[in-house]
Amino acid sequence: MSIRSKLFIFIPLLVLLMSFVSYFLFESGKNVQESYYLMMDRILLYKQVSKESKEVMRYLNRYVIQIDEESYPDLRKHLEALKGLREQLANMEKNEVNALPILNYQNMIDTFQEQTRSMIGGEEGDSNAKAGAYLQAERISRYIGEDGQALVDLELEHYRPVYENIILTTAKMNNLGVYLVFTVALLSIVFSLWLSSSISGPIRRLVLTAKQISKGKLDTKAPELSTGDEIGILCQTFNRMLDNIQELMDKNMKGLEKDRLVKELELKALQSQINPHFLFNTLNAIAKLAYIEGAEKTSDLTVSVSRLLRYNLQKLDHPVTLRDEVQNALEYLAIQKARFRDRIQFVTEIDERAMEQIVPCLTLQPILENALVHGIEGMEEGALLKLGIACREGRVLIEIADNGAGMSEDIRTMLLQSIVKDVPRPHRGKEQSTGLGTVNVFKRLQLFYDGMQSIEIISAEGEGTTIRFYLPLSTGVA
Incomplete structure (x- = not known):
């Protein structure tokens, strides 16, 4: 019953x-x-x-x-x-x-x-x-x-x-x-005594079994009751759950062993690849050799590529100052300047008071790269890319603007919505080389500042794009 x-x-x-x-x-x-x-x-x-x-x-x-x-x-x-x-x-x-x-x-x-x-x-x-x-x-x-x-x-x-x-x-x-x-x-x-004993007795034994399991004794079994009530069904289900847990643990042990073997193979394969630090040192050697031979522009470009590579090799989960981010962005713009020459004009307006602001690593470069690839890369002349940083009313304003192709209202709305929920990544014809797109930057800022930041996107097709970050003021590297 x-x-x-x-x-x-x-x-x-x-x-x-x-x-x-x-x-x-x-x-x-x-x-x-x-x-x-x-x-x-x-x-x-x-x-x-x-x-x-x-x-x-x-x-x-x-x-x-x-x-x-x-x-x-x-x-x-x-x-x-x-x-x-x-x-x-x-x-x-x-x-x-x-x-x-x-x-x-x-x-x-x-x-x-x-x-x-x-x-x-x-x-x-x-x-x-x-x-x-x-x-x-x-x-x-x-x-x-x-x-x-x-x-x-x-x-x-x-x-x-x-x-x-x-x-x-x-x-x-x-x-x-x-x-x-x-x-x-x-x-x-x-x-009352009969009803309470028929309920509390099996539950008490079930609790003792759960305590034994919490201590790691998975071979313990709950008492099997033939009363036919909910307590008996609970005990039977509890035992079946223990059996399933043991089966899952066996499967996980086999999976962990398999993963260990795969990691060993991946490590051996990685050891056979080119060491990125070796590549960084090689670029430095090429830059010095070009400088000795009188190719100063080639030397400067090689140094910029070397510095950009070294900055990207650091761990992305470590925060940095805006000064480091701006320096990395300038190295990136120097490389792009060598590529596009007079087709693109780069303008920077930097407020020194904001240079010690703490931000996530690789915040500026992906936005600048997105503006180049999707905004002004196709322009033959008159292309303008601007980076502005200022302190306003206890907040730091970061503004990245271009006069390129712009974006539709649907894409602008989707990018803003991506801050708080997962949305499909917009397909705009070209992939970003860094793999860290606009959506990624927005989400990292949301997590880093606990939602205290605000983001604006001003854009229309054929009228360029302006992205503004309003960040709460903070200094000192964490």
């Missing part, structure tokens, strides 16, 4: 048991209350009749004897109240003990009402008759009070066995309620 089924069966069962106990106690108390309220209603009715008859006599005295006309409304009000009580007596349930006394009581009330109305409606001059009627009404009112008290005593005498039975029944119900509550509580505790 699954854990969910256990909960759906036993928890509603406990709720039903508790509801049954509560309903039983409620119904028992309700019966006791109804008997008590019935007795109290009858007693209060007798008391109210006696009280209203006395009130009628009090206002009748003021109206008839003292001739107080203002007491007449109150007299009528109490007469109507007494009439209503008389109707309640007529509708009240009677038994063989109180049936006759209640009937006499009703007749007495009727006589009292008739006597009172006759006095109210009598002639004013007949004072002796009114006085005699008043005395008669007063005597009847006194009898009503005495009979009412007798009826109260009769009701109490009649309900005394009922009351004693109620007390006995209430005591029994209280004892039964205690037993039922104790039984339900005991069942709840037993069920």
